[in-house]
Amino acid sequence: MLPAHAPEFFTTLRTLLGPERCITDQGLLLPWECDGLSHLRQLPIAVLLPETRAEVVEIVRLAAEHGIPLTARGAGTCLSGGATAAQGGALIAFTRMKRILEIDPVNRTARVEPGLVNVRLSEALKPLGLAYMPDPSSQTASTLGGNVAENSGGPHCIKHGNTTMSVLALEVVLADGSVIELGHARGRTEGPDLRGLFVGSEGTLGIVTSITFRLERIPPAELTLLASFADMRSACNGVSSVIAHGILPSAFEAIDDRTIAALEHAGKKSGYPSNAAAVLLLEFDGAAESVRAEADAATALLRAAGALRIEEAEDAAQRARLWKGRKGAYGAMGRLAPDLYVMDTVVPRSRLPEVLPAIGRICDELGLPLANVFHAGEGNLHPNISFDGRNPDQVRRVLEAGRRIVEVCLKAGGALSGEHGIGTEKREFMPLAFGPETIELLHGLKAVFDPGRLLNPDKVLPEPVTCGEMRPAVLRGRSA
Amino acid sequence: MSVDPATLAASILGASAVRTAPRSHPHHELPLVAPASREECVELVRAAASARIGIHVLGGGSALRGAPTSGHALILCTERLDRVLAHERDDLTFTAEAGLRVLRAQAGLRPHGQRLALAPRAEGSTLGGTVARAADGWTRKSTGFVRDQVLGIEVVTGAGKRITGGGRVVKNVSGFDLCRLFTGARASLGILLSLTFRLRSVPETRRVTRHAAADLAHAFSAARSIDQRIPDAEVLRVTRHEDGRASLLLSLAGARARVDAAIRSADDALPRGEVLAPEALEGTHHCVLRVDVQPAHTERASHVLAGLTRALRIDADIATGTIEAFSVEVQPFTEDERALLARGLSGLEALVDFPGDARAHLRREAAFGATPAEHYPVLQRLWRHFDPAGILEPGVHPWK
Ligand SMILES: Cc1cc2nc3c(=O)[nH]c(=O)nc-3n(C[C@H](O)[C@H](O)[C@H](O)COP(=O)(O)OP(=O)(O)OC[C@H]3O[C@@H](n4cnc5c(N)ncnc54)[C@H](O)[C@@H]3O)c2cc1C
Numbered sequence: 001m002l003p004a005h006a007p008e009f010f011t012t013l014r015t016l017l018g019p020e021r022c023i024t025d026q027g028l029l030l031p032w033e034c035d036g037l038s039h040l041r042q043l044p045i046a047v048l049l050p051e052t053r054a055e056v057v058e059i060v061r062l063a064a065e066h067g068i069p070l071t072a073r074g075a076g077t078c079l080s081g082g083a084t085a086a087q088g089g090a091l092i093a094f095t096r097m098k099r100i101l102e103i104d105p106v107n108r109t110a111r112v113e114p115g116l117v118n119v120r121l122s123e124a125l126k127p128l129g130l131a132y133m134p135d136p137s138s139q140t141a142s143t144l145g146g147n148v149a150e151n152s153g154g155p156h157c158i159k160h161g162n163t164t165m166s167v168l169a170l171e172v173v174l175a176d177g178s179v180i181e182l183g184h185a186r187g188r189t190e191g192p193d194l195r196g197l198f199v200g201s202e203g204t205l206g207i208v209t210s211i212t213f214r215l216e217r218i219p220p221a222e223l224t225l226l227a228s229f230a231d232m233r234s235a236c237n238g239v240s241s242v243i244a245h246g247i248l249p250s251a252f253e254a255i256d257d258r259t260i261a262a263l264e265h266a267g268k269k270s271g272y273p274s275n276a277a278a279v280l281l282l283e284f285d286g287a288a289e290s291v292r293a294e295a296d297a298a299t300a301l302l303r304a305a306g307a308l309r310i311e312e313a314e315d316a317a318q319r320a321r322l323w324k325g326r327k328g329a330y331g332a333m334g335r336l337a338p339d340l341y342v343m344d345t346v347v348p349r350s351r352l353p354e355v356l357p358a359i360g361r362i363c364d365e366l367g368l369p370l371a372n373v374f375h376a377g378e379g380n381l382h383p384n385i386s387f388d389g390r391n392p393d394q395v396r397r398v399l400e401a402g403r404r405i406v407e408v409c410l411k412a413g414g415a416l417s418g419e420h421g422i423g424t425e426k427r428e429f430m431p432l433a434f435g436p437e438t439i440e441l442l443h444g445l446k447a448v449f450d451p452g453r454l455l456n457p458d459k460v461l462p463e464p465v466t467c468g469e470m471r472p473a474v475l476r477g478r479s480a
Numbered sequence: 481m482s483v484d485p486a487t488l489a490a491s492i493l494g495a496s497a498v499r500t501a502p503r504s505h506p507h508h509e510l511p512l513v514a515p516a517s518r519e520e521c522v523e524l525v526r527a528a529a530s531a532r533i534g535i536h537v538l539g540g541g542s543a544l545r546g547a548p549t550s551g552h553a554l555i556l557c558t559e560r561l562d563r564v565l566a567h568e569r570d571d572l573t574f575t576a577e578a579g580l581r582v583l584r585a586q587a588g589l590r591p592h593g594q595r596l597a598l599a600p601r602a603e604g605s606t607l608g609g610t611v612a613r614a615a616d617g618w619t620r621k622s623t624g625f626v627r628d629q630v631l632g633i634e635v636v637t638g639a640g641k642r643i644t645g646g647g648r649v650v651k652n653v654s655g656f657d658l659c660r661l662f663t664g665a666r667a668s669l670g671i672l673l674s675l676t677f678r679l680r681s682v683p684e685t686r687r688v689t690r691h692a693a694a695d696l697a698h699a700f701s702a703a704r705s706i707d708q709r710i711p712d713a714e715v716l717r718v719t720r721h722e723d724g725r726a727s728l729l730l731s732l733a734g735a736r737a738r739v740d741a742a743i744r745s746a747d748d749a750l751p752r753g754e755v756l757a758p759e760a761l762e763g764t765h766h767c768v769l770r771v772d773v774q775p776a777h778t779e780r781a782s783h784v785l786a787g788l789t790r791a792l793r794i795d796a797d798i799a800t801g802t803i804e805a806f807s808v809e810v811q812p813f814t815e816d817e818r819a820l821l822a823r824g825l826s827g828l829e830a831l832v833d834f835p836g837d838a839r840a841h842l843r844r845e846a847a848f849g850a851t852p853a854e855h856y857p858v859l860q861r862l863w864r865h866f867d868p869a870g871i872l873e874p875g876v877h878p879w880k
Pocket of ligand 1: 035036071072073074075076077078079082083094114135136137138141142143144145146147148149150151152153154155202203204206207208209330419420456
């Protein structure tokens, strides 16, 4: 149902954007009902497609005037429900704001609009010998605006850092329609790091209209190792040993036997040994000599940890062969059931050997199929649970598993999320990680930037509650 | 009736924790108090907030010279908050109280082959002070900004709330990034009580060399050529010495095979250099002027600093665009010097900082990259949220 004052909002917006960029037809809105967290759905009242910053400003002003909640949206690949509209709210989608505004090869910076798809930037930079490092597995679809809002990570973030380490400056439209530039292309600014505060704030503090990134030179050499193990515990010990010896690979991924089985089931030839219970993928980048020295040292440590077999690849084609299984893993898992719950939690690396079996037990007890593909070098887990969202009992068990997995990880000294954010998925878990004074302060921080609670409301922070009372996680199943 | 700051502090911390500041301290007229625990610190801030007593935070003694104070204030010294709370060797993380000196922390980590990617400026620089001032140093080219080293924080806000941000793991995107918000905020929003950092391994080997150059321009051209050949040099710094000589400092660190190869590459491109002890990097110096520009402007900005008549040693980092000037002289920069800097740097979008000189800091004109005035309303709202009574570091930021 449209709010009573909405007609005026829509008339003005239709004039501003034209009918094709102001979608209100129920049928056309359906594809925008959820993001990558498919069991949480909310139909937006409209989808607005600005092409310029001035249009974004106008939309935000009008929304403020009419009290309409706004959720920014990139490609909608978010896995924590952050890109789903608020009840009675509209989506402001950045699909048409995707220009590369400037590439400065001397200072190694690039300024882009938020709707640019991650991999498009890398493609544009390659001929210049430059690279944008953060590489979420969704990089062929997800947008840089979404990456900034989530502070996304990726296989190569262990060395080069999550998105925030590559963000120099942001142009942001605040809730009152004013425009502010945070950070600076030179990197350093004085005072509190508002740029840093906005990265990862999931569109709840402001709407990003341009981003200046720091770029790297394409490393002169790269080398990939694939090590297979008879059991996950030995693989995890291998991870700890390599890291503890001060070796910093540019990627350090782990894949378990259930994922390998899913790849086989999907007919994708991963080439991973079928007798392996776990596979580690390591990559090294930099000067040729350092890459060789680090790979040799890592090989020795992985052997000592019990690796069954270690393969090495230096040329691009061979390296791509070793990565094939990792890159195809999500596609393969997607074929096991209609829905896939991709969880994201972090534990200290040294706790992996005890936490992974604990997660396995939780899923076994609840009768849920689990497969693990994760950023082992950072202790960033992705327990993946296949399920059917049309089955309320399965949804209930998946949510139960989610809560128990979060509890196990926090108890091991971990964090709620390493890269997918809190969104709606984990907002009610925030009090498990932070005390009441912190939560209250975070609510106040949101109000500093968005006093009317119109920018992506009901995300990240738990619903405010009175003294000590905690609400249970409110998640709606797809059938609800 | 207004409460006397010293009496209030003594009632919470005991009389022995309250003393007068040394005469050398910029606010020596104020009582100096040193809480023995984080709990005491929180209690003190709460009491000060309700009595509206101002608090200046003193970490390693590098407080801003000349910062305005209200008489109704005290100096909170974090020197007794110096416990190591956790060192997870295998996970390369380190948690300690904010008053721990960086050099002491490094000394404790060294036997484990680990280190913090921080470069303290003074013997007494503390973990909290380094983060609050985002004071980076020689490690910045290889390991990045101070803001990228902090994984977790525990803070008491000006409202006396004890809050946490981040955690103790190397990757974390839970909620708003308070760690970065507090990096560089000085103590204007809250006082850092403890921090968790990511650690680095001490490199297997390191070679530091200094290469003489005919003049500043030649030193820059040599630096650019090394930067092309050895992109991951640990330090690549052009220096203009006090006597006008110029040189290039190069540090190569990492696995032995790699460093050996880099040395061969450097030797092909540079005149023979003098090998320095690795400790040459760690030296603590008194920086009187810092300029940050985009890398392409480093040389031009360095020439502007070299045009000042006072005897300065100037270090320039072409990878990060940071130029720092060191001097034994701590006289504030004169109006003429400021005008020369403003003229020379105009158009370079430089950020100019006069570390240690609060008056200069507070006068931050637009030519020196000061926080734009359109940020003030947001910063003021932020500040009122964290510090509603306005007790923390009154006067250290122009917007406070
Ligand atoms: C198969 C698959 C693999 C994935 N792999 C990874 C991975 O390896 N690492 C990782 O970190 N994530 C991964 N993700 C999650 C997801 O791709 C990332 O979170 C990504 O950054 C979202 O980008 P998006 O463009 O799809 O943004 P959306 O999903 O549309 O939005 C994400 C958030 O950003 C906000 N937002 C979008 N644009 C703006 C803007 N202009 N201003 C302010 N806020 C904005 C939204 O409101 C929302 O809160 C994966 C997802 C899938 C489906």
